[in-house]
Amino acid sequence: MSFTLWRGPALLLSLVVALPAPRVDAASQPLPPDSFDAPLRELWTRGAVRFQRQWLIAGPVSPEAAQRIDPARFDVGVGMPLAPDQQSVRWLPQVSWSNVIDVNALPGMAAGHVTFMACDLTSKTDGSLDLAIGSALPYALWVNGEQVHERSSPAAFTPDQDRVAVRLRAGSNRIVLRFQQSQAGPALFTLRPVPTGAVLQRIDEVSPSLDDSQPGTLLVRTHVAETRGAPVQLKVIAAGGTVIAEQTRSRGQAATFDTTNWRDGAYEIRVATSDAWSTSRVQYLPWFKGDAAAAVKRLQSTAAKAPDTSAGDTLRMLSAMALDRLGGSENQAIAPHWRLVHSPLMEFEEVELEAQGKQGRVRSDGFVRIAYRDEVDNSTQYCRAYLPSGYSRGRAWPLIISLHGFNPANPEYFDWWSVDQRHHGIAQTRETIVVEPHGRGNAQYLGIGDRDVLRCLEEASRQFSVDPDRVYLTGESMGGHGTWAIATRHPDRFAAVAPVYGGWDFRITNVSGPALAPAPTTAWQAYGFERASSFANAENLQHVPLLIIHGDADEAVSVENSRHAVRLLQRWGYDVRYHEMPGWAHEDLEQQGAIADWLLKHSRVSDPRTVRIRATDLAGASAYWLEVLASEQPGEIIRVFAEVTEPGIVSVDTTNVATFRIALPQKLRGSESTLQIVWNGERQKLTDGTSAVVLGAQIKSPALRKRAGLEGPLPAVLATPFAIVVGTTSSDARMRALIRERAQRLADQWQSWQHKPLRMLDDTQVTSAEEQKYSLLLIGGSDANAVTRRFASKLPFATSAKGIKVDGREWHAKDAVLQAVYPSPAASDRYVYVVAPTSTAGMYFWRPQLVHFVRGNPLTQFDWIIQDGRRAPPGTLDPVVSSVASGLFDATWRTRDRLTVPRDEQAAAAWTLRQMPQEGFVPAPAALQAIAGRYELFPGVVVTCRVEGSTLVVDAPGPQRPSLAAESDWVYVNPASGDSVEFIRDAAGNVTSAAIEDQGSVLVAKRVP
Incomplete structure (x- = not known):
């Protein structure tokens, strides 16, 4: 019997369940169309065992209104009203990332209210099966309009706890559930259709729960019923890891603790057992004694007085988190609402212990929120670290970095996924530290995102005992792309990596595919696409084993991208393992344990005899013992293959490399005092005995040669500490107003993306110390910005009413604006980013070419762009065509015709020309x-x-x-x-x-x- 789980129009998931069928004479029947397996056949099972993740939901409604709603008469469909008298409550699609759905987290769920969920099962024949249901909330179940099951009280959540036998008819079968909210905190639910009598793999070994309804007593139930299995060990742990009580009980038995003399505050109950194969299983239950509202108020008070440091910002973030979980008021922190704020309150207690010089977060099974100030915008950034059971500084521990995916909501940090999760299943069951960087949110792990991940690794290595030869990287979706991007740019940091349904390449698909992205028509387009490809630097992974996982039904990131990457790596002979999961989409693939086990088998290759480098920029052109310091031609691919053929003898073949450094490890140098390097066939002997040697063109003036960290393009300024400098000196009042307005727009866009204010300085107030400390975004030309005027003689561009000059070449463009990046005349490691218009109208047309402030990807690969009011025609996909001109500076920060892309002015003459409106203009x-x-x-x-x-x-x-x-x-x-x-x-x-x-x-x- 086959059926389909329905989740609304165009949202289908097909599963197969085997049910008994009438006995027939096979010889007299025609050959069934599915008598033979497809060439890529699936592994046979008796029936479906996957959980339902796609639903339609409707709610909330009051209990009184819910009593008037008859599920037998539901008209279910996306956007349809729940009932005739509930027109404002409509059915909406809900897709769960994982098997478990938090009913209380569904949109609009409110205390004491009712929510409905529905799906359809489509069957080919009549027959019976079981619906395996786990729910913490009371619920009622209808199948085809008939109520078949009801549970009137809450329970400890256990997947598959209720096995409800149902009868399906041939065709469509409607499943409806009704939930009533009856508790604060997570209210978990699962459902999966399974063959009648099927033996299901246990998801949770035990399902513990708490009962603190009796004053002075804490009752911990180890399981929903008495069952066979290993005994359960219970430890009550106070903040800082102090065990204040412990007991051992058989499964299903309850442990009672006298809490009379326990101090008020947050606790965790560690519940540990093992499965039939002696594998450790650990769960944590939160508990709070005393007045949680008072604790939240104390957190607020402490946070308000905290210093302006990353530690103080952490307290303010925890305060904001607590209020957010309570809906904005600490007065909601009454039993049982303490469950909502247990995590920030316990973290607060542990931070206070550390301030007193006591053990706090760094301990066995500890949760540490690493915090640091990022000089880019002076913001505090966070990284969650989960320490394993038995952690101590007496040994070096492996570390797994796990990168999150794209969050369309882009909330403030305290409201991101899992930021209040105190324990991690991998850290609890494997001897490894797990680190989850924030990566600056939706930043694609590029620029400031890449910077954040590396800083988190550095901070974790400083605070914990980390084995540098056992550091690993994994991530899903955008985090999968980030795994490719970071690992390929820093291959010598990692022992192994595991990207999960992330990464794309323009030669194969657009991000979600399967259609090909528009093919590049110019070398500039091809180079820009190459910079955006997740696999641009894949050659650098020569010594980094990979595990790549992708579901073939993924509609968000096409599986063709991973298939392409695997083919590349396999043909090069790289160490790659690929797991393609049939029928799985862009969802939790339930592979975290398998990924961790595979990663932990590997150790880093720290001193390889060969080094391969392929890079689109200098910042990504280093690995192990070789670093490219300068390229010959920006805008072209850098390639290196270096091999130690004998101790002390290195063959180096390159393209587009002007200068490189070799720091050969002693074990590859051997005992010889000389080092011989054969570069592109030319042999050189070096006898100075130094550990690092530089070959190629001498870098006489770092400020005038592109180098890693100071090579552009325009978006690169955002990966340095920067400030917006607002021009105030124009004699035109509207120009001054436009400059301030456009600067504020940029600051607002940053605020909406990063939830942090930008440094904004008036030009006449900028000090020499600030000029040296920051990259400066100078808004206004020499006539409007005092700092631009001060730097003008040292910059290779200028604007006037007649046009714009870039390194001697003039562009006659009316009402246009130049934006260009260049080494700062005031600091050797900073940029200036100049926005200089030809007129007030030109200032009006300025569009920063930095990053997409929703998706987070860089917008250009150019160092300078001239814009005006010409509007490219409908259907234009390449933003470059609308600019008057765009270009790169060469390796010495000079322009070249080869590096310049002018607009087709003959074609542009027919385009719409936007005009700056008159003040007060109102359309007809x-x-x-x-x-x-x-x-x-x-x-x-x-x-x-x-x-x-x-x-x-x-x-x-x-x-x-x-x-x-x-x-x-x-x-x-x-x-x-x-x-x-x-x-x-x-x-x-x-x-x-x-x-x-x-x-x-x-x-x-x-x-x-």
Whole structure:
């Protein structure tokens, strides 16, 4: 019997369950279409055992209203109302990342209210099966309108605890569940259809629970029922790891603790046992004694008085976390609401213990939130570290870095996934430290994201006893891409890596595929795509084993990307293992344990005899004992193959390498005093006996030669400590206002992306110390910004009303703006990023070419760009074409025609020319009414433009409702992002579509009824 688990239109997951069928005469039957397996056949099982992760949900509704709702009469579908008298409560799709769903975390779930969940099972024949259900909440179950099961009280969550026998009919079968919220904190739920009588693998060895309803007594139930198995060891642990009580009980028995003399505060109960194969299983139960509201208030008070340091910021973050979990008020921290704030309160206690010189977080099974100040924007960044059982500084421990995926909500740090999770299953059951960097959130682990991960590794290695030869890297989705990006740029840091459904390459698909990305038509496009490819530096992994995992049903990141990477690595003879999981999508693949076990088998190759390097920039062009210091031509690939053919003799073959350093380990040098290097066939003998030698062009002036950390392009300024410098000296009042407005827009975009304020300085207040300390984003040319004017003679570009000069070449562009990055005249390791317009209107058209402040990816590979009001035509995907000119500086920070991309001015003459609007401009009412309507951006994705007074408001999927500012009757701009929208009309003057700009690309949304 086969059935489909339904989750709304176009959201299907097919599973197969074997059920008894009537006996027939096989000889008289036609050959079934599935008599033979496909060439890539699946492993046979009797039936489905996967959990249901896709649902429709509706709620919350009051218990009184829920009693009037008859599940037998549900009309279930995406967007449909729950009931005739509940028009505002509609069915919405909900996809769980993992097997377990937290019902209390579903949208809108509220104390004492009811939520409904539904899915469909489609069966080919009539038959019976079991629904295996685990739920912490009371629930009722309907199948095809008939109530078949109900549990009226909460329970300790145990997957598969209830086995409900149900009868399915041929065709569609509707499954409906009703939950009533009855507890604070997580309320977990699972469901999976299984063959009747099937023996299921146990998910949790025991399911412990607490009962503290009797004053002075804590009752810990070890399991939901008495069962066979290893005894259960219970330890009550106070903050700092002090064990204050412990007992051992058989499974199903309860342990009673007298809490009368225990101090008030947070505790954890460690529940440990082992399975039938003697594998350790550990769980933790949180508990709090005393007045949690008072504890939250004390945390708030302490945080408010904390110093302006990373430690003080940690307390303020914990305070914000506690209030967030309580819905904004500490007065909610009453039993049982303490469960919501247990994690920040226990962390607070342990931080206080450390301030007193006592043991706090660094201990066996400890949770340490590493915090440090990032000089980029003076923000405190965090990294979660989970220490293994038995941790001590008496030995060196392996360390696994795990990178998170893209979070569309992009919340503040305290509201990100799992930031209050105090224990990690891998650290508890394997002898390894697990570290989870924040990676600056949605930053794609590039630039500041790469910087954050390496800093977290450095901080963890400083604070804990880490084995440098057993450091590993893994991650899922964006974290999988980050695994590729970081490991390939720093291969000598890692013993092995495991990217999970992450990474893409333009030759194969776009990110989600399966269609190919648009093929590059110029060398510049190809180079830009290469920089964005997750596998651009894959050759660097010669000595780093890889485990790559991907589900073949993944619609978010096409499996073709991983297949491509595997083929590359295999043909090179690299150590790669690939696990492709049939039928699995972009979800928890349940492979964390297998990944950890595989990683921990490997040790780092620290001194290999061969080094391979392929890099798109100097920052990624180093590995082991060889570092490229200068390239010959920026904008081209750097390649190195170096081999120690005999002790002290090194063969080095390169392309696009001007200078490199070799620091050969002693064991590869041998006993010879001389070092012989054969570079591209030319032999050199070096007898100075130094441990590091430099070959190639001499770097006489670091400020005038590109080098790692100071090579551009424009977005690179964000990976250095930087400040915005606002020009205030223009004689034009509107220019001054525009400069401040555009600077504030950039600061607001950073705030929305990183949730941190930027340094903003007025030009006349900048000190020489600040000039030396920061990269400076100089907003305004020499006529409008005092710092730009002070640096002007040392910069190879200038602007005037006639046009823009870049290193002697002039571009006659009216109402245009230059943005360029260049080594700072005031500091050898910092940039200046100059924004210099030809006019006030030119300032109006400035669009920072830094990063996409939603996705986090860099926007350009160029060092300088000239923009004006020309708007590329609808359908343009390459933002470069709209710029007057773009270019790279060469290795010595000079321009070259080869490195410059001018615009096709003949084609651009036909494009729409945007105009800076007159102050107070209001579009014609008739134009606004003509524009109002619905526009389909992608199939099924519709945005609505509506008029509010003289303003155009856009209703789009997501929480934002931007108001667009009018530049003319038919061109509007989003003030927050600077993206423009042009409404296209036909010959009769009717609006037919909207051309929507997204960082230079122009998408077309067709008008629909």
